[in-house]
Amino acid sequence: MTGHPVSELVVHQDAVRANTAFFAERTGGRLMAVLKADAFGHGPLARAVVAAGAGSIGVTAIAEALAVRSEGVDVPVLSWLNPVDADFGAAVLADVDLAVPSAAVLHAVVRAAHAVGRRARVHLHVDVGMARDGCPPAEWPALCALAREAEGTGDVRVVGVMGHMSCAERPDDPQNARERLVFAAALRTARRRALGPAVAHLAATAATLTGAGDGYGVSRIGAGLFGIDPSGTTDVLRPALTLRTRVVATRAVRAGTGVGYGHEYVAPGDTTLALLPLGYGDGLPRAAGHRAEVLLAGHRRPVVGRFSMDTVVVDTGGQAVPPGTVATVFGPGQDGEPTVAEWARWASTIPHEIVTHIGSRVARVHRTTRDGSTQEEHRG
Ligand SMILES: *Cc1c(COP(=O)(O)O)cnc(C)c1O
Secondary structure, three states: OOOOOOOEEEEEHHHHHHHHHHHHHHOOOOEEEEOHHHHHHOOOOHHHHHHOOOOEEEEOOHHHHHHHHHOOOOOOEEEOOOOOOOOHHHHHHOOEEEEEOOHHHHHHHHHHHHHHOOOEEEEEEEOOOOOOOOEOHHHHHHHHHHHHHHHHOOOEEEEEEEOOOOOOOOOOOHHHHHHHHHHHHHHHHHHHOOOOOOEEEEEOHHHHHHOOOOOOOEEEEOHHHHOOOOOOOOOOOOOOEEEEEEOOEEEEEOOOOEEOHHHOEEOOOOEEEEEEOOOHHHOOOHHHOOOOEEEEOOEEEEEEOOOOOOOEEEEOOOOOOOOOOEEEEEOOOOOOOOOHHHHHHHOOOOHHHHHHOOOOOOEEEEEEEEOOEEEEEEEO
């Protein structure tokens, strides 16, 4: 079966489109689709989310923004995480908006815009309480003043103000109110310095679903587009990935047989083991050992023993499963297969980490459903 990949990550574009449409509706059309980290591991989706109602796209590094541009979308694309010596000129030439968290980055953007002879569109980024990226509130008035000065030379225009909330998945946390106040004050300061940002954006998925970030124009939605609800408050979002592989070999073993490194699993009775060609090198979290299951030939079966880099072993409970049989590692869950959320629980992590870790040995297959027909497009 040359040319037929053994392991596939199927991206259900119809699910991403439905989730996007949900958030477009929820935000009154003011949705920035966050496609960082290769669209949370889902691959190129810029055109799909724009078609489904996203008005702009957000990513971290400039390289990601240029990749989005090369997908051929003409909506605003924002890049919000760059070192001071990043290639801001390339971003400006590609019409990429830039987040500015500091005077140093502002100066670099001004210089780059001047050099390429184009005006940079910037979003000033205030730290509302993450102590991560964004301008500390104490330095915010000075940054606004500098940005206003820079507008005067024609090299930049402040088109947005952004902040990012730290505790929005807990709507009752008093930190949310504090962060809303910091953001509101930052916006007032920007306006007092004669800046006229057309958009302000504070809320990501959790704050949008719980209302903790309400009151501002645009929502930056990442996880939710991929069916992940960090707030645990909705059940309408659809998971968008299926990871499947095929059994490469099986063997019958006697009771007492130790399996894999360290013999952490010893077969309690005579049984059959199936070898799957996926391991932690492909993103299966090793920490899920002794808990994980897969769907194999119609049954949930336990993954047994330690995860290897390239393989895991499944105890079929004595069922004969011919090599080549499809094993579903995770999927939307409709057919009894484990979900990404279950894998995250087994590994004591969050679904975001599971979906962004699937490795490059796994072929991505983008599936779009139109008129009830199924079309698969192999990429990468
Ligand atoms: C990742 C990220 C988002 C998207 O967050 P989700 O919870 O995935 O919706 C929004 N804004 C910033 C600054 C981010 O880093």
